[in-house]
Amino acid sequence: MNGPQDLGGQMGFGLVAPEIDEPVFHAGWEKRVLGLTLCAGALGKWTIDESRHARESLHPAEYYASSYYEIWIKGLEALLLRHGLVTEADLAAGKAVDPAPGVMQVLTADDVPARLARGGPCDRPMPTPPRFAVGDRVRTLRTNPVGHTRLPRYARDCVGTIEAVNGGFVFPDTNAHGAGEAPDYVYTVVFTGQALWGESASPGLSVSIDAWESYLVAA
Amino acid sequence: MTARVRALESILVGKGLVNPAAIDAIIETYEEKIGPRNGAHVVAKAWTDPDFAVWLKTDASAAIASLGYTGRQGEHMRAVFNTAGVHNLVVCTLCSCYPWSVLGLPPVWYKSPPYRSRAVMDPHGILAEFGLVLPADTSVRVWDSTAELRYLVIPQRPAGTDDLDAEALAGLVTRDSMIGAGLARFPATP
Numbered sequence: 001m002n003g004p005q006d007l008g009g010q011m012g013f014g015l016v017a018p019e020i021d022e023p024v025f026h027a028g029w030e031k032r033v034l035g036l037t038l039c040a041g042a043l044g045k046w047t048i049d050e051s052r053h054a055r056e057s058l059h060p061a062e063y064y065a066s067s068y069y070e071i072w073i074k075g076l077e078a079l080l081l082r083h084g085l086v087t088e089a090d091l092a093a094g095k096a097v098d099p100a101p102g103v104m105q106v107l108t109a110d111d112v113p114a115r116l117a118r119g120g121p122c123d124r125p126m127p128t129p130p131r132f133a134v135g136d137r138v139r140t141l142r143t144n145p146v147g148h149t150r151l152p153r154y155a156r157d158c159v160g161t162i163e164a165v166n167g168g169f170v171f172p173d174t175n176a177h178g179a180g181e182a183p184d185y186v187y188t189v190v191f192t193g194q195a196l197w198g199e200s201a202s203p204g205l206s207v208s209i210d211a212w213e214s215y216l217v218a219a
Numbered sequence: 220m221t222a223r224v225r226a227l228e229s230i231l232v233g234k235g236l237v238n239p240a241a242i243d244a245i246i247e248t249y250e251e252k253i254g255p256r257n258g259a260h261v262v263a264k265a266w267t268d269p270d271f272a273v274w275l276k277t278d279a280s281a282a283i284a285s286l287g288y289t290g291r292q293g294e295h296m297r298a299v300f301n302t303a304g305v306h307n308l309v310v311c312t313l314c315s316c317y318p319w320s321v322l323g324l325p326p327v328w329y330k331s332p333p334y335r336s337r338a339v340m341d342p343h344g345i346l347a348e349f350g351l352v353l354p355a356d357t358s359v360r361v362w363d364s365t366a367e368l369r370y371l372v373i374p375q376r377p378a379g380t381d382d383l384d385a386e387a388l389a390g391l392v393t394r395d396s397m398i399g400a401g402l403a404r405f406p407a408t409p
Contacts, residue, residue, distance in 0.1 A: 040231065109244040
């Protein structure tokens, strides 16, 4: 979706503000949001793609007014409601008033090291060979999907070169919506600055995205 | 926000869906165990072990795993090497994808609109805000982390460090240098 998350090339956000000796967290509640998000995700009711889509589906005004962990907690609340793990009555009361929907495998402290060390690999075997090879010229689609996508707006309908064939990966555009993993090849596609930004692009600039095969056509 | 988060935790714990000790264990992991020292170890190893550097270039996931760094948001790694002519910069314009297993959790600036909006269009301007001005003949290559590959920049080894061992070299490798927003530090002069 052409949502507030799709920031590449937008203007007006001002200067980057690096913080010297930045702490890992800036408030106690941020720590709990990280933990809650990972623990709730471990229940297995949604995918990382669906969780990204929940965050980018915030109203743009709210997205831009929120810190990143604020975006996370708002996205998490939306996921919990959607999947029936939490109800509006629970949120209104600030405590559990409705029963949990069935028994689930809950992450314990003892599980945490192994769970984090395993992560969630998204590569998948592919039954067919890739359509494109290193060096091929490709054009990204001109497309405006209403659902989740990982093709940023600034890199749509642009011609670039395949730099790497990275194998098959879960396809976010379907997986975010419960429509299956539909694995597809992912390529590193590199563009010149001019191809993305026009003649005024910074000399010597090149930018790559990692693009699923269905985002690309031969150029 | 404190009250809102506390309420949500209370709801989830009350329903038996979340174990608060697991939250504590996750926080402890990212506060104390997983951070940019992991990545600095990888970089110093690449600087001092040419075979490892080749492995890192061709199969970063396996090379990095051989040092014990695996897991969440580091499942599919790629290492990109700065050279005299090319400076690499990593961004995620669409969210905040970042190689947690080697750098820990991302800094606020990495997740914020000013960086995410301009890194792909005006990287020289971004780098100047970090105090980094590259030579005019250096090209900038920006890697937008739009899929599940996670990028680690291998900065150039500073000159005058031939006498340093891997541990001392790791001390020169800053977090920002492994994102591309900085360079490795020169050793402090005695």
